Amino acid sequence: MQEIKVVTRFAPSPTGFMHVGGIRTALYAWLWAKKNNGTFILRIEDTDKKREVAGSIKHIIESLNWLGINWDEGPNIGGSHASYLQSERLDLYKKYAQILIDKGLAYPDPYTEEEVGIFRDQAELAKKPFLYREHRPETFNVWDDMKPLRFKTPEIKSYKWNDLVYGDLSAGPEALDDFILIKSDGYPTYNFAHIVDDIEMGVTHVMRGQEFISSTPKFLSIYEALGIKPPFYATLPPIMGADGKKKLGKRDGAKDVLEYRNEGYLPEAMINFLALLGWNPGDEREIFTVDELIKVFNISRIGHSGAQMNLEKLDWINKEHIKKLSNEELKENIFKYIPNNELKDLINIKNQLLEIISKRISKWGDVKEMIEKGELDFFYKEPKFSKEKLIYKNVSLEIISNNLKQAINALESLKEKDFIVENIKNVLMQIANNLDSRGELLHPVRYALSGLDKSPDPFIIAEILGKNETLSRLQKVI
RNA sequence: GGCCCUAUCGUCUAACGGUCAGGACAUCGCCUUUUCAAGGCGGUAAUCAGAGUUCGAUUCUCUGUAGGGUCACCA
Numbered sequence A: 001m002q003e004i005k006v007v008t009r010f011a012p013s014p015t016g017f018m019h020v021g022g023i024r025t026a027l028y029a030w031l032w033a034k035k036n037n038g039t040f041i042l043r044i045e046d047t048d049k050k051r052e053v054a055g056s057i058k059h060i061i062e063s064l065n066w067l068g069i070n071w072d073e074g075p076n077i078g079g080s081h082a083s084y085l086q087s088e089r090l091d092l093y094k095k096y097a098q099i100l101i102d103k104g105l106a107y108p109d110p111y112t113e114e115e116v117g118i119f120r121d122q123a124e125l126a127k128k129p130f131l132y133r134e135h136r137p138e139t140f141n142v143w144d145d146m147k148p149l150r151f152k153t154p155e156i157k158s159y160k161w162n163d164l165v166y167g168d169l170s171a172g173p174e175a176l177d178d179f180i181l182i183k184s185d186g187y188p189t190y191n192f193a194h195i196v197d198d199i200e201m202g203v204t205h206v207m208r209g210q211e212f213i214s215s216t217p218k219f220l221s222i223y224e225a226l227g228i229k230p231p232f233y234a235t236l237p238p239i240m241g242a243d244g245k246k247k248l249g250k251r252d253g254a255k256d257v258l259e260y261r262n263e264g265y266l267p268e269a270m271i272n273f274l275a276l277l278g279w280n281p282g283d284e285r286e287i288f289t290v291d292e293l294i295k296v297f298n299i300s301r302i303g304h305s306g307a308q309m310n311l312e313k314l315d316w317i318n319k320e321h322i323k324k325l326s327n328e329e330l331k332e333n334i335f336k337y338i339p340n341n342e343l344k345d346l347i348n349i350k351n352q353l354l355e356i357i358s359k360r361i362s363k364w365g366d367v368k369e370m371i372e373k374g375e376l377d378f379f380y381k382e383p384k385f386s387k388e389k390l391i392y393k394n395v396s397l398e399i400i401s402n403n404l405k406q407a408i409n410a411l412e413s414l415k416e417k418d419f420i421v422e423n424i425k426n427v428l429m430q431i432a433n434n435l436d437s438r439g440e441l442l443h444p445v446r447y448a449l450s451g452l453d454k455s456p457d458p459f460i461i462a463e464i465l466g467k468n469e470t471l472s473r474l475q476k477v478i
Numbered sequence B: 001g002g003c004c005c006u007a008u009c010g011u012c013u014a015a016c017g018g019u020c021a022g023g024a025c026a027u028c029g030c031c032u033u034u035u036c037a038a039g040g041c042g043g044u045a046a047u048c049a050g051a052g053u054u055c056g057a058u059u060c061u062c063u064g065u066a067g068g069g070u071c072a073c074c075a
Helices: A020-035 A056-067 A090-102 A113-125 A190-201 A210-226 A257-263 A267-275 A290-296 A311-323 A327-335 A341-349 A351-360 A365-372 A397-412 A421-432 A439-450 A458-465 A467-477
Strands: A007-010 A039-042 A106-108 A149-151 A159-163 A167-171 A180-182 A205-209 A232-236
Touching: A007 A020, A007 A190, A007 A205, A020 A039, A020 A056, A020 A205, A020 A232, A020 A267, A020 A290, A056 A257, A056 A267, A090 A106, A090 A149, A090 A180, A090 A190, A090 A210, A149 A210, A159 A210, A159 A232, A167 A210, A180 A190, A190 A210, A205 A210, A210 A232, A257 A267, A267 A290, A267 A311, A327 A341, A327 A351, A341 A351, A351 A365, A351 A458, A397 A421, A397 A439, A397 A467, A421 A439, A421 A458, A439 A458, A439 A467, A458 A467
Parallel strands: A007 A039, A205 A232
Antiparallel strands: A106 A149, A149 A180, A159 A167
């Protein structure tokens, strides 16, 4: 058995941003190349000038960069098959087109677009698939570059082929047609250009969505006409929109992946999540680093059915990845979402506060939300409070005040350097345990320190505030 | 309409033809607790329907149903 050098590619068209569907396709192709020490190519399929959106290429590159999906050859770094922009390879497509013309397998379309449109409407009216080849001219003119060039399907037949994911696939003869190779504007169609490029670039494994199954016979017939062996095909199941019905698409709310970055998801969590959307390792592991994924990824375990995005699971996976980060990494990320310096300074001094925050978020953007809701203000700013809220159940304010006085006395006895969570807890618990219920002390202390109905426990707050501030806040409420 | 693909808890999924149909997210309950979060423990919850093959079918076959894709001078 001869080992083949794996070459995969991701070939987006520059028509806007990347959504998770495209990214997952890129990811699987990338993982497969990495796993096999192969080559991963980024190629831009910019053959439709009308749909092109300015800035897309930059945006696509930024998206892939964010996720760490890097390429060995591509538009910004070059490579031995440059250019990686199809619009700069027009001569090459013409060359291959000429080969087909010479074989009598390509001819200029004599009809106008309107005429073809009428054929199509007729077919639709008759509830039949539209087949251009039924209108194929008897004799072919010489191609003058002004008309679109069509492929003359050599043999109308059914196709069977093997797919690395779906196994044996087949299609009836109506999947075969005389499709356009080169458009009247001189640009090739996807159907033709990607085949030429895959051949030229030595691509061994083509990964793409299910929507291409029905055009695969067209591709196979081109390979046959050229006398070239097609690559391996790995068809990916679709990713469905939130309703679980339709394939995810830009028109129905698919998000730019960079929005996930802006919301504060970790790239490795995003990769982890997307890898699991349509693939599984065969055991029960779910949290993977990128390196682990490269090791265990396998085409044979890609699923066949469409999967719906589950944002809650993404949050969970992101949280699991957050847990793995060092304090430095946590700070670096969290600080991006903190507008005020007081809080940053405090976090720099108190690792405990960093821990509180990181435990309560599933993505960095949640920090912003906490701040906006004022959930962190009390750490560096005196809280506002109302006396009634000191009350725990039906205990009178008088008793509460009395309890708080005891707490103040006890806390005062702690030396500044001993003012840490363990000691604070000890001291307060001693008092609290003698009460009818601990809440009679712990609730008012927590409330006096935080001014909030919901907050972290009073012991940790006290340590973070420090002895002076803690005592001062308690004094104020009695 | 033709052709093609798919079908297991709400969601993502696992299960050489023989499992009590397993895991994860979500959800619910309990524990821990002064609240919230976290954590620990546990529960509810699925093989689309009908035939066939077989001693035995989630698994194989057929039909139906449902969903998806495709039938461009888009990719």
